């Protein structure tokens with residue numbers, strides 16, 4: 001054992017995570033090789049021609065739908081040419097984020113107007129990462145999500 005290493009009894013006590021560390025841990029949209037992909041829904045089952053419409057007009061088309069994946073309710077959102085998956089239950093009082101207004105990279109809860117960044121789940125007023133976000137991809141017409 002290296003003498004310069006602290007012994008277990010000398011380890012600093014565990015502390016709460018800082019918001020940026022929490023964001024790194026729980027709000028990471030980067031795919032992780034060890035996690036399986038789960039089907040959120042198939043675009044063909046949602047609406048005939050939807051996949052083609054989104055592909056033809058990625059900058060102007062948007063789409064949002066609630067999806068039950070495992071035991072989680074997600075807000076699955078297509079905005080500005082990208083897919084996003086976010087915990088679908090608003091941290092404030094449980095509003096349905098999939099029914100929220102989507103603009104400028106954010107979704108606004110329809111109940112009381114809390115707004116979250118799609119990329120990070122950060123609540124825009126408090127700057128806290130309150131909504132979990134997850135890796136998402138489109139595989140053909142299937143929209144798939146990775147959950148921890």
Ligand code: FES
Pocket residue numbers: 090091092093094095109110111112113114
């Ligand atoms: S429940 Fe979403 S803002 Fe209140």
